[in-house]
Amino acid sequence: MQLELLNEQGQATAKVDAPDTVFGRDYNEALVHQVVVAYQANARQGTRAQKDRGTVKHSTKKPFRQKGTGRARAGMTSSPLWRGGGRTFPSSPHENFSHKVNKKMYRAGMASILSQLAREGRLAVVDSVSVDAPKTKLLASKIKAMGLDSVLVIADQVDENLMLASRNLAGVLVIEPRYADPLSLVHYKKVLLTKAAIGQLEEMFA
Numbered sequence: 001m002q003l004e005l006l007n008e009q010g011q012a013t014a015k016v017d018a019p020d021t022v023f024g025r026d027y028n029e030a031l032v033h034q035v036v037v038a039y040q041a042n043a044r045q046g047t048r049a050q051k052d053r054g055t056v057k058h059s060t061k062k063p064f065r066q067k068g069t070g071r072a073r074a075g076m077t078s079s080p081l082w083r084g085g086g087r088t089f090p091s092s093p094h095e096n097f098s099h100k101v102n103k104k105m106y107r108a109g110m111a112s113i114l115s116q117l118a119r120e121g122r123l124a125v126v127d128s129v130s131v132d133a134p135k136t137k138l139l140a141s142k143i144k145a146m147g148l149d150s151v152l153v154i155a156d157q158v159d160e161n162l163m164l165a166s167r168n169l170a171g172v173l174v175i176e177p178r179y180a181d182p183l184s185l186v187h188y189k190k191v192l193l194t195k196a197a198i199g200q201l202e203e204m205f206a
Contacts, residue, residue, distance in 0.1 A: 001017075001018045001019070001020050001023040001024040001115070001118060002015040002016065002017055002018065003015070003016050003018050003023065003118060003123060003124060003125045003193070003198075004016075004121075004124045004125065005124070005125050005126070005127070006124045006125065006126050006146065006192070008142065008145060008146065009145060009146065010145070010146030010147045010148065012124075016125045016195065016198070018118070018125075018198055019198075019202045019206060021111065021202065021205075021206040022111045022114055022115070022201055022202050022205050022206050023111075023114055023115050023118045023123070024115055024118075025108070025111045025112050025115040026112070026115070027112055027115065027116045027119075028108070028109070028112045031105060031108060031109045031112060032109050032112055032113055032116075032182070032186075034099075034101065034105070034109070035101060035105070035106055035109035035110070035113075035182045036182045036183055036186060037099065038099035038100075038101045039181055039182050039183050040183065041097045041098060041099045042097070042098050042099060044097040046092070046093045046094055046095045046096070046097065047093060048091045048093065048095075049090070049091060049092060049093045050087045050090035050091045051086050051087065051090060052086040052087055052088075052090045053076070053078040053079060053080060053085060053086030054078070054086065055086065056078050056084070056085060056086040058076060058077050058078035058084075058085070059076075059077060060076060062074070062075055062076070063076075063077055107204070107205045107206075109182060110180070110182060110185070110204075110205045111205045111206070113182055113185045113186065114185065114191075114201070114205070117185065117191055122189065122190055122191060123190075123191045123193070124190070124191070124192055124193070125192070125193050125194070125195060125198070126192050126193070126194060126195075127194070127195060128155075128194055128195075129142075129153055129155045129162065129174070129192070129194060130159070130161070130162060131161050131162055131165045132161070133161060133165075134160065134161045134164035134165050135165055136165050136166075136168050136169060138165055139162070139165040139166055139169065139172070140169055140172075143169070143172060148189075148190050148192075149171055149189070150171040150172075150188050150189040150190065151171070151172055151173075151188055151189070151190045151191070151192055152173050152175070152184050152185065152187075152188035152190070152191045152192070153166070153172070153173065153174040153175070153191075153192045154175060154176070154177055154180055154191065154192070154193050154194070154197045154201070155174060155175075155176065155194045155197060156176070156177065156194050156195075156196035156197040156200060157176065157196075158174055158175065158176050162174055171188075173188065176197075176200075177197050177200040177201050177204060178200075178204070180201070180204075
């Protein structure tokens with residue numbers, strides 16, 4: 001698989017060889033869906049909680065007599081059938097939302113996403129990404145000059161200047177290969193790789 005090498009104006013100047021094991025795989029939609037859903041589910045926090053009939057505030061007094069009223073019999077006002085009663089199956093703060101994905105499946109899913117991005121022309125290579133100072137406008141001008149508005153930059157090394165310059169840019173995310181995730185790859189319109197990052201991705205997902 002060959003990827004386009006872009007210059008600072010966003011123009012393709014050459015081709016870069018990339019391993020087919022990562023950038024030349026067939027697209028597996030079911031696997032990609034499973035990997036993305038698992039990533040989102042594993043990021044969820046169990047912060048919600050509801051009360052059942054034992055924890056809701058109520059009186060243990062019988063609301064009315066058992067017979068003769070014409071109403072359905074009731075023992076407590078905490079019944080889920082009553083307004084103000086507890087929930088039948090309440091949400092718990094200890095609920096586990098995690099999905100298990102085998103390492104081999106995760107690597108194959110990431111490689112499938114990268115391969116599809118390459119086929120669609122949404123994946124390109126640059127020599128390097130750097131800024132001389134931790135200034136947002138320096139990186140913003142480089143991104144604008146390349147004609148990009150929504151871009152994920154995977155650099156082999158992210159120094160402090162690059163990290164500080166990118167964190168306040170909307171639609172721009174700069175990360176190292178080890179922090180690449182399936183959701184970000186799918187979300188951004190364009191993915192830029194540095195030459196050195198290709199080898200790191202090969203070690204991770206081949």
